[in-house]
Amino acid sequence: MGDPVLSRRGFLAASVAAGLGATALSGCGGDSDGGSSSGTTTIEWWNISTTQPTKTVWAALAKKFEARNPKVKLKIVQLENDAYKSKMTALTASGKLPDVFHTWGGGVLKQQVAAGLVEDLTSGTKPWADTLLPVAGQPYLLDGKVYGIPFDIGMIGFWYNKSLFRKAGITTPPTTWSGFLDAVRKLKSAGITPLALAGKEKWPGMYYWAYLAMRTAGVDALREAGDSKDFTRPGFVAAGQHLKELAALGPFQKGFLGAAYSTPTGQAATVGNGKAAMELMGQWAPVVEADAGKGLGADLGFFPFPEVEGGKGKITEVFGGGGGHALRKGAPQAAVDFLKFFASETTDRELVRKTGVLPVVPAAEDVLTDPNLKAVQAQLKAATGFQLYLDQAYAPAVGQEVNDSVAALIAGSKSPAQVTQSITRTAKEEQ
Template identity: 85%
Template structure:
């Protein structure tokens, strides 16, 4: 499955920067759909699946596609996450992208689209793309046009220890923010650390502010604020105040500001070892909790981020992201055919069973076996709104500012108003 945190953050640090040397990168794309006297089309597929079991599963899928399409050859280029980001930044600056390439959607994909480097897949993928889980396509929709096809989708929510909740007298997961704060107080009164947090990695705290902004201002407001370059609205300030109220309860584990996410003494381990009652994390959380700690087994549960009373958002609006594939401008039909093959129910079922992704093809839902993952999938299927991770949805510098500003609020060095002011300044600087 690889490092879920790295995979989640995606193009966090990437920027489309001119001046990067690309001479070491052999030509990809452009020449791949012709020039062969045998009539064979070679398509290059760049992805970040360098770890098992995904690496082997994906290689096998490429071979299956070749067997079904004898005149097509798939050339796989697999790079570790950070190396991939670096190479793709250089290739974007050079104006020449691979035929098929891993994409997370959001700000970086928009930059590539605006540069005229990415194929509009709206017409070329109909009608089969219409059958994919609607929420999974959201990160790749720009101005109503589809520029990527998802193979994975997920969401952030609370993973909690049922036994510790019971010990604290909490009968059911809270559905409202006031109920959530009450649950935190009950856990503390019972001598239980309520929440594990990796304060050393700013993206983990961003989840709280982002969800609270969705619940107070609404998901549309977050997207509009990016367009208007203005995050100073009351709903965003209120989100920071709600987070400040949580921080004031001192809910996190001792030393959280220096804690990493997946280390043996970090956030996931605190929950996995029963030292903290819950964490706000994506669908990969159970695997990391078991890897960094012991794992909770049947004591592990999942619930969506609570609603905020009086807020414009709904509990059915989800925050998350996933992985997908985009094509270079002018990619051959064989590349589109490969995306169709990858998005088929047969392929998706294999991905779900062997690599642990959540299905984007509704018919592959039956391949899910874990009760908690089924709960996540049910939330995604019932979603009435979707917001991509802010450090992917926004341009890289803005996404980083959101992370850093929220980290300052959690550490006590920034007020809710200062958070929104800092984010707005960065947004305006990027205009």
Template identity: 70%
Template sequence: MGDPAHPAVPHRPLSRRRFLAASAATGLGMTALGACGGSGTATDSSGRTVVEWWNIATTEPRKSVWAGLARAFEARNPQVSIKIVTLENEAYKAKLTALTASGKLPDVFHTWGGGVLRQQVEAGLVEDLSGRTAGWSDTLLPVATEPYMVGGKAYAVPFDIGMVGFWYNKALFRKAGLTAPPATWSGFLDAVRRLKAAGVVPLALAGKEKWPGMYYWAYLAMRTGGAGALQEAGDRKDFGGAAFVAAGRHLAELVALQPFQRGFLGAGYSTPAGQAATVANGRAAMELMGQWAPDVQKDAGRGLGADLGFFPFPAVDGGRGARTEVFGGGGGHAVRTGASQAAVDFLEFFTSTASQRKLVAETAVLPVVKGVDDAVTDPNLKAVARELSGATGFQLYLDQAYAPAVGQQVNDSVAELIAGEAMPEEVTGAITRTAREQ
């Protein structure tokens, strides 16, 4: 899959006290969420070591496959019990922020890396896994591990890697007379117009959850200013540059075409009437989403089968960014400071060649372990893998690449633009102000 470099994540070192105070200031504070993590090792009534594992595998088949791997690990390690806590994406982020504020993280928990992980590391809440995984970490692909490196040390172990792009319904494209996916933004807007003229909803969007809308603005900023623009803006704490204003204007052009499904502002992502289901049931022609999209579509609706296709985000006419610069990331697991060796042993099992083959074959993840590429059989996932292998630049999700408050402001401001409540310049101004407050 090649080795595109993730940009350095802008940050300012935080003491544990400052970070916990900042997390509490989000309004989540010290919310009681039940027993979890802490500084000791928990045991159950049978004396087994309990490893509490928080993840976001809420859809099938991933939910069942992941539970099956936990049970398989327990069978091999009868002295260990894996306690699974599964939460939807946004609920997970909110609750983990609250737990971070209390200083009591789960033993093993999902992470996207980047600025959020960096701040947890600087607060002393996450274990340095460099030494504890030395015997098997060389089996992992460097491109997959890079988002979880802080100061040259590994603080999480990846299980997936991928990118965001457009997933589309070939039959609806044919209905609109579209013979190929658009390669430019102007061509994309024309495709939206042609789909509408044919009585087809062009795009599904989970407006309620905000992060799916952020994908559009981030990609447009990359295409207009180049992948390095996002890194530079974070370093300078200044998002007021021409590329970012232009990104907002391009997105506003799209919004003006009214391309989204009815009620999109209140729609979730994986809910029965949400973004994934709208595409899966043939009620919209496209969605901009990561490599997990086919899996979630099949869980949320009937699925498109052979009519599902994938294409990268189009180039912006006159922009500095190449179509081969991609936006995305993967998923990984971090371990709280002071967690038992059983927690690390579980991660070794979860990223073993056998487990990775099962994940790739049954849950549509892309491999992070060397020598597992042949397990990818889905043609659309192969297309994603090809795009990754030819990537000339890579940008991590903005709500993870930047400090948590900045990432949230990006999501909030872009959501306001999409809702018609903010101008492009207001979006960049709000993000800049938040960045400078960090």
């Protein structure tokens, strides 16, 4: 799976400092078009692939691209996630972005596009970008225009222990919210902790509210709420009520409010060690469960977040995100060529095989061997709607307020209506 924890960290939008981050680096893109006296075009490629095996794999791909394009030189700049965000915040404010840069899409990309700093890739990439997995490109679509090309995509769903389900008499994973609550009750009656949750880190709890909002109000409602700065519609309040109903069943492990995600006593380890039946987490979950705990092997299964009866959402609408690359406004053609190379079937096969990402090129799917990752990929292929992680879809302060307010709801200190009011208030303050 490569580095799933780093991947998730990439999805966490937090209020980042406006300073230069851990390292003061040289300016971006200034000599990209001029190159050297030999006519070489230098392209700066900024990414967060600081850990193995991704770092080595990406460096080798850069060399391969240079070998095919002798007059192009790739200058790779790599920063750890938080330092990258800090540096990019400063560069955005200065109006000068790198030629090729990592993006998660959503709110930050929208701000950069609004400032006129990002290249519109719609026409320049259409012949080959249209062949990529449709859901993978959703985070980089703004007003119908393409501003980024994906190299990774994933989704959140329930990872469950088949053995514990059998012990509780649950024959098939639930497909409705009422069925899910029944499964929670059956597990509790059998003396099994139904769910593990990293309450200390807040973002894992956000997944529940986000999915319930998608299932009750509909996936379009979350985008509309972000645009209108109003999260108080009844469907969002109902999402909180459903989550409150779940929390009232006492489904989480003992001490969950102080639990982290990937520590030896955290959420992933609790599931990986067979001490809880389920966790709501992304496609990286199996690796983290095995790293933090023992892992479940063949006992591990996956199912999508259930539908809510009477809601506007469908079980085929997914919540997730991934990574992509965008270009600065006016980047040289060689930068577009690099995006095409990185999104090719050959490159994607290598990324899937060596770094554990899920394929964005449908023809590369046969590289997948893990049955659970195949199950996730099948859900992504069949997706009829997509919602980016809320702490990436919205401005950082709004995303953080979603996390904080939902955590307070789960802890019992905020009502469903208060959650929507707090998020709305923060959104309006960001205007």
